Amino acid sequence: MDGVTEDMDTSSPVRRRDAAGNQGQRRVSMADVARQAGVSSQTVSRVSNGHPGVVEATRQQVLTAMKELGYRPNSAARALKSGRFRTLGIILFTLSTTGNVRTLEAIATSAAAEGYATTLLPVAVPTQDEVRGAFTRLGELAVDAIIVIMEVHLLDATTVSLPPNVGVVVADSDAGDRYSVVDTDQRGGATEAVRHLLDLGHTTVWHVAGPEESYAAQRRTAAWRSELERAGCDVPPPLRGDWSAESGYQAGLRLAREAGCTAVFAANDQMALGVLRALHDNGLTVPGQVSVVGFDDIPDAGSFIPPLTTVHQDFAEVGRRCVESALRQIGAAQEERGTTLVPTRLVVRASTAPPPAG
Known part of the structure; x- marks a missing residue:
């Protein structure tokens, strides 16, 4: 190799020494790993690409060699070869x-x-x-x-x-x-939420809807309306929020003034949280006077006061x-x-x- 000799240090990247004794580093190759592990380059390639057909002991041997040499697979070259x-x-x-x-x-x-x-x-x-x-x-x-x-x-x-x-x-x-x-079954979840409140004996259910341009909000609102109509209940005008707790709070303040409001379905848990605070601020108890259901089942839903009934999304x-x-x-x-x-x-x-x- 024209005066260039090659050393291999098993605990560091492969080094090159030229005829003048100057030492530098080069990228560790698949062949270097194969020599270190005592296997073929094809086996190293299969391990590198996660191929299942490699004996576990051999896989570990190759992985150890990769770690010792600091080998990093060339993802760009692999992409060119595989098209992925x-x-x-x-x-x-x-x-x-x-x-x-x-x-x-x-x-x-x-x-x-x-x-x-x-x-x-x-x-x-x-x-x-x-x-x-x-x-x-x-x-x-x-x-x-x-x-x-x-x-x-x-x-x-x-x-x-x-x-x-x-x-x-x-x-x-x-x-x-x-x-x-x-897609989450938005319609099915909203229908179950409304049906739960009607089955408890509420004569209708008010709705705090999500943003008008949201498809999820549209489907939840459509299911709320459809279930009330199916049950022969009056359909109150929906109140529009923007998914935030603050918008739920503003809607809750309006609902607190509705004498016939005993049940609320909020299109997400954050708006339901705002509704709970607004009702509390107006001296209304939940669920003693008003029941509230949310949608999402966020991790904190069980820690609301009271813990929130809600639709769980996976x-x-x-x-x-x-x-x-x-x-x-x-x-x-x-x-x-x-x-x-x-x-x-x-x-x-x-x-x-x-x-x-x-």
Whole structure:
């Protein structure tokens, strides 16, 4: 090798020494790991790529050699060879809501379990141009599939440009037949919440709705209205909130002035928390005078005063199903279509009871 000799220190990266005795470092190769572990380069490649067909003792031997030499697989070269980047892109409208944060966490955890990294691109302003820009940037960052957590009316299939063979999954929204959708059973959960209050004997249920542009809020409101109509109950005018506890508090102040209000279904737990405080501030007891139900089952819901009856969403399952759908589309001839519904369940706690007598 023209006066260049090669030394191997098993506790440090491979070093090169030239004819003048100058020493430098070079990137550890797969062949170096193979020599260190006493196996073939093909075996090192299979271990590096997580191939299941390797004897466990051999796998550990190779992993030990990788650690000793400081070997890091060349992901760029591997991507060029396989055509896969092992990265999922995520486009997210806001990190301010509990549902989005928990869905994002579940997606990242599920992707990591499958050996995939995630790249997050928040969309600061909900405009078509911003969404198009997010898709373009993800294409430039080299991802295998894209998961969208946002209001899908911002996704215009005629203007969004996707890289070839990049699948799209939409979480908790509506994409018609354009993309694969993984959605919580919003309608079923809201229906169960209203039915629970009616079964307790309340003659109707008031509703604190989410933002008008939200598909989740729209479905929960539609189910609330439909269940009241099915039961032959009066349908009070819904009060509109923005998912925040403060908006729930303002709605609760109005509900406290409604003499016939004995039951409230809030479209999320944060607004339900605001309703509880407003009722308390106006001297009304829960559930003695007014029953309250939320939606989400956030971790703190059981610590409200009183503990909140609410609809539990399985965010971990939503995230897992999103990743499953994305991975199925990688390398497939065409994108998936259709909607997968993740069931909800009502968690009954101390904030609901029969209406006051008389």
